Amino acid sequence: MSPRALPGTEGTEYVAASDEHDEVGILISDEFTNPQMRARMMEKRMRKMEGLRRDCPPPQLFGPPDAEVTLIGWGSTKGVIREAMAQLASEGIRTNHLHLRYLVPFHEEEVRAILQGCRRTLVVENNYSGQLARHLRAETGFTVDGGIRKYDGEPFEPHYIVERVKEFLHGHGR
Amino acid sequence: MATVVELPLELYKGPVDPDWCPGCGDFGVLRALQRAVAKLGIRPKDLLVVSGIGCSSNLPGYLHAYGFHGLHGRALAQATGMKLGNHELHVVITGGDGDGYGIGIQHFIHAMRRNLDLTYLVMDNQIYGLTTGQASPTTERGDWTKSTPRGCPEDPLNPLALALVCGATYVARGFSGEQEHLTSLIAQGIQHRGFALIDVFSPCVTYNKHNTYPWFKQRVYALEETDYEPTDLVQALRKAQEWGERIPIGLFYRTSRPTYEDGEPALKHGPLVRQRLGLTPEEGEALLQEFM
Numbered sequence: 001m002s003p004r005a006l007p008g009t010e011g012t013e014y015v016a017a018s019d020e021h022d023e024v025g026i027l028i029s030d031e032f033t034n035p036q037m038r039a040r041m042m043e044k045r046m047r048k049m050e051g052l053r054r055d056c057p058p059p060q061l062f063g064p065p066d067a068e069v070t071l072i073g074w075g076s077t078k079g080v081i082r083e084a085m086a087q088l089a090s091e092g093i094r095t096n097h098l099h100l101r102y103l104v105p106f107h108e109e110e111v112r113a114i115l116q117g118c119r120r121t122l123v124v125e126n127n128y129s130g131q132l133a134r135h136l137r138a139e140t141g142f143t144v145d146g147g148i149r150k151y152d153g154e155p156f157e158p159h160y161i162v163e164r165v166k167e168f169l170h171g172h173g174r
Numbered sequence: 175m176a177t178v179v180e181l182p183l184e185l186y187k188g189p190v191d192p193d194w195c196p197g198c199g200d201f202g203v204l205r206a207l208q209r210a211v212a213k214l215g216i217r218p219k220d221l222l223v224v225s226g227i228g229c230s231s232n233l234p235g236y237l238h239a240y241g242f243h244g245l246h247g248r249a250l251a252q253a254t255g256m257k258l259g260n261h262e263l264h265v266v267i268t269g270g271d272g273d274g275y276g277i278g279i280q281h282f283i284h285a286m287r288r289n290l291d292l293t294y295l296v297m298d299n300q301i302y303g304l305t306t307g308q309a310s311p312t313t314e315r316g317d318w319t320k321s322t323p324r325g326c327p328e329d330p331l332n333p334l335a336l337a338l339v340c341g342a343t344y345v346a347r348g349f350s351g352e353q354e355h356l357t358s359l360i361a362q363g364i365q366h367r368g369f370a371l372i373d374v375f376s377p378c379v380t381y382n383k384h385n386t387y388p389w390f391k392q393r394v395y396a397l398e399e400t401d402y403e404p405t406d407l408v409q410a411l412r413k414a415q416e417w418g419e420r421i422p423i424g425l426f427y428r429t430s431r432p433t434y435e436d437g438e439p440a441l442k443h444g445p446l447v448r449q450r451l452g453l454t455p456e457e458g459e460a461l462l463q464e465f466m
Contacts, residue, residue, distance in 0.1 A: 006447055007240035008260055010219045015234050015241030026189055027235055027243075 001048060049105045056102045058110040063096030069165055070118040072144065074100040074132055077124050077156060084161035095165065103135060112140040122168060123147045124161060145172070179215045183208055186218060188236040199376030199387075200230050200297050202350035207266065207295065208237055209353075210360035222263045224253040226278060228270040229304045230297035230376065247277025250285045253292055260447040261291065261435045264364055271298040275311040275331050286340040286369050288434040293363045293370045296333065297350075299378035300385050307381030317384050333373045334414040334426055338407060343368035345410065345427040349394050350376045351387055352423065359425065368433050375423070390421070397424030404428050 002023070005012035015025035020038050028034040061070070063085060071081050078099050085095045098114060115121060115136070121144040123133040128151040133144050148164040150156055186208040194200050211221055221239035225231035227246035234241030240263075244252045249267045257265045274282055274296050285292065301319060302308040308321035311331040318325055337345045344366040348356035356374065363370035375390050397404070397413070402424075404410065410427035435441055443449060453461070 006260070007222045007256070008219060008263055008447070010217075013218050013238055013240050015243055017235065017241075017243040018245060019243065024189065025235065025241065027232070030193070032190065 001044075001051070053102075053105040053107065056105070056107070058107040059098060059100050059102075059114070061096050061098055061114055064094050065096065065117070067094045067096040067119070068169065069093070069095045069120045069122055070098055070115075071095055071122055071124050071148075071161070071165070072098045072100070072132070072136070073124045074103065077126065080156045080158055081124055081161065083158040084165070087158055087162050088165060091162075093165065093169065100132070106135075106139045108139045111136070112142055115140065115142045115144075120145050120168075120172060122165065124156065126150050126156065178213075181212045181215050181217065183212045186211060186237045186239065188238055190235065192232070192236045194229060194232075195380045197379040198229070199299060199350035199374075199378070200233065202353060202356065203230070203268075203295060203297050203374050203376055204233055204236055206348070206350075206353055206356040206360055207233075207268070209357045210364060211239075211264070213357070213361055214364060216264050216364070220262070220264055222253075222256055222265045224256060224265060224267045225249050226269045226273040227304070228273045228302075229378075230268060230270040230299075231273055233268040233297075247273055247279075248281065249273065250278060250281035250292070250294065254281075254285060254288075254290055257290055257292060257435070258438070258441070258446065260445040261441055262445050265292050266364065267292060267294045269296060270303070270310075271296060271300060271312045271333075272302045272310040275333055279311075283336070283340050286337055286342040286371070289341060289343055289368045289431060290434045291367055291369070293360070293366075294372065295360065295363075296371070296373045297376035298333070298373050299376050299382055300330070301378050301382040303378045303381050307378075314384065317382075319381070332414060333371070335411055337371045337373075338411050338414060338427055341369075341431075342371045342427075343429050343431060344370035344425075345414075346370070346372045346425045347423045348372055348374045349390055349423050350374055351391060352394070352396070355396055355398075355423065362425070366428065368431065393419060393421040394423045395420060397422050397426070 017025055017027055019027050019029040021027050022037050028037055073081050081097050085097060088095050123144050125132045130147050133147050137143055146168055148161055218239040223234040223239055224242045225234050226244060226249040234243050242252060249269050253265050253267045298312055300310060300312040302310050307319055309319045309326045313319060313326045313330060315329050316325040334345055334347060344363055346359045348359045359372050363372050377385060377387050404425045404427050413422055413426055416422050
């Protein structure tokens with residue numbers, strides 16, 4: 001990536017533009033159309049995604065690696081999933097947790113490898129349509145075994161997750 | 175005060191020529207801005223021209239200086255951040271009536287209330303030109319446009335009156351067809367400490383067939399050629415209501431009050447851009463002690 005010159009620096013005057021522009025800031029989106037430059041600028045911008053992916057730590061499994069169920073979540077479900085895990089453990093049900101912090105760019109290879117090593121996978125998410133399960137499938141090709149969804153306007157509570165995990169295991173050979 | 179060394183006009187020549195329609199009022203505004211900064215000896219590196227979206231908002235690309243071409247209506251919000259990032263820069267905002275008085279009206283109001291040290295040039299053509307001619311906030315009642323086929327049913331916004339009551343400390347109106355006068359208004363606006371609005375009649379020769387060069391030429395008169403004094407807010411408000419056969423241009427009002435930058439403690443040690451980022455462990459500890 002090009003280093004950014006701060007305004008006020010001698011000799012590096014440029015226009016930062018939101019329309020497509022060349023490397024000195026001249027707009028090439030309408031009058032001065034330049035398809036080759038446009039493609040190069042797009043490729044240059046997209047290289048940022050690779051850098052970002054390298055800078056962000058990939059996710060890791062929390063809990064016993066040989067758990068019966070892996071609970072997958074992102075964002076605000078982290079704490080409640082950990083509480084549910086503790087309650088399940090006290091009842092002799094071993095679970096682990098894949099908490100995803102970065103959805104875009106996505107650590108597709110690392111996440112696929114983790115998911116392929118799990119026995120059963122459940123996505124815990126606070127929406128109707130299973131957005132995270134779909135995102136996982138889109139990015140990794142991996143289809144999870146099920147989901148614990150909630151869409152009544154209230155946050156998850158541990159007992160809700162505990163009950164759903166037990167129901168799931170009851171129907172899936174335990 | 176330091177001696178001003180005038181700089182050559184060619185210094186501000188942009189990398190490409192404007193793609194405005196031949197005869198567009200914006201050419202005169204670009205020229206006047208370049209002449210004003212040359213006259214004031216402001217070097218391109220110390221000038222930051224910020225804009226939103228519209229024909230006139232393409233202006234930063236047509237002169238040599240730092241520029242930022244951002245989102246529709248957000249030029250003042252962007253400029254506020256840039257000015258606070260480095261308040262030693264001369265920050266000039268350029269845009270149109272749709273961008274500033276329509277989409278960005280809330281930023282307009284609050285920037286004036288805060289009295290940031292910014293210079294805002296509005297190329298007011300009383301139409302949305304880039305989108306090929308729809309009624310804007312300053313289109314006159316009854317005017318035919320593509321979005322008002324039976325005549326505009328609304329009365330226009332009065333930007334000068336609005337600026338006066340919102341606390342702008344330099345309120346002026348220019349005309350693109352009066353080059354010397356406009357250059358002087360812009361130069362004074364840049365020198366003014368505080369928020370300067372310069373609303374400029376900048377005819378759209380393609381889509382506004384009502385408010386044309388001849389229409390303005392017949393009507394405008396310079397306040398500077400009368401005994402008007404731009405020091406009284408109520409007088410200025412009254413003057414801002416004048417419209418019709420005679421339309422005043424020039425400086426309506428100038429006053430002095432503390433700028434936003436004056437009251438911002440973070441700027442006391444110089445521009446943020448030159449200040450150290452982060453805290454030492456001792457400074458962090460002191461903050462914890464203060465607020466815990």
